[in-house]
Amino acid sequence: MRKYIAEFIGTFVLTAFGCGTAVAANSIFLSMNAAIPVAFTTLLIAFAFGLSVVAMAYSIGNISGCHINPAVSVGMLAAGRMSVKDCVGYVVAQCIGALAAALFLWRIFGARDSLGQNGYGEASTLGLGAGSILILEIVMTFVFVLVVLAVTSRKEFASAAGLVIGLTLTLIHIFGIPFDGTSVNPARSFGPAIVVGGDALAQLPVFIIAPLIGGVLAALVYRLLFTEAGNPAEEPDTDAEEVREDAGEAEPDEADAAEEEEADGEER
Incomplete structure (x- = not known):
């Protein structure tokens, strides 16, 4: 249960x-009756998402990952590093957490027509379609x-994993x-689509299906590249093996030296 609460x-x-951050940044420029510089708001939003991951990675990472x-x-799950039970529990906890966050934003901003939801077509700045x-x-x-x-x-990589993942998410947001x-x-x-409803809810399936496909594909490639046969990281450490071999060869010498010391002691 601790893992699900953490998620x-x-x-x-x-x-x-x-x-x-997306809602606040856009609201500030709209209230100023100024043209919204997309590049500026993009950086703000990208770093907000990335730094959120960094903060959480170093706080709940040791509980749930x-x-x-x-x-x-x-x-x-697809990479064989998680059980089906935990995967279901994680996904449920994540969706409830996102929904709670969307309700929180609705309460804070006093409106639910724009809560940082994703979209395509008219909702896309560049006008891209669903495909x-x-x-x-x-x-x-x-x-x-x-x-x-x-x-x-x-x-x-354990100590730097949270930072690497957070910066990667920042990069992806800057692009996307x-x-x-x-x-x-x-x-x-x-979360935001459920609260906003309308077109955001109608377009939601794309933003559920596509990421899940991407995650499974990444797991398949991971299993292909990071196997014991194909990944040097999974193979025995050559230096460590050499150290163990050297230690094994040295053991008889140490034993002989000990016997010689005992013999000298008896002679004395």
């Missing part, structure tokens, strides 16, 4: 601070989940926000 909190923070994303959990957004989300999620699987599989607001996370899309 709820992590996804709440990610959605509240990420989507909340800080997936806070159904695509990551499904990718972990293009589907491909885009698959590719972006593939990259993100592959990075997550890779950096969390090596002990030497002008297209569809960037999802790569079904829960993050689910």
Whole structure:
């Protein structure tokens, strides 16, 4: 249960601070009757999502692994690094956390027509259709989940994993926000879409299906590249083997030296 609570909190923070930054940034420029510089707001929103992941990774990471994303959990399941029971529990907790965050934003901003929801067509800054957004989300999620699987599989990366994952999510948002607001996370899309309703809810399936496909593809590639036969990281450490061999060869010498010392002691 502790893991599920951690995932709820992590996804709440990610959605509240990420989507909340998007709503706040756009609201400020609209209130000023100024043209919204897309590049500026894109950076603000991208870093809000990325830093949210970094913050959660170093706070709840040791409890649940800080997936806070159904695509990551499904990718972990497909990679053989998670049980079906935990995967279902994680996804449910993540979706509830994102929904709670969307309700929180609705209460804070006093309106629910814009809560950082994803969209295509007229809702896309660049006007991309559903087909293009589907491909885009698959590719972006593939990259993100592959990075997550890779950096969390090596002990030497453990201390920097949260930072690497957070910066990767920042990069993906910088690229993807002008297209569809960037999802790569079904829960993050689910919460705002449920509260906003209308077109956001009608378009939601794309932002659930595409990230899940991307996560599974990343897991398949991970299993192909990071197997015992194909990944040097999984192979025995040559230096360690040499050290063990040297230690094994030295043992008889040490034993002989001990016997000689005992013999000298008896003679004396």
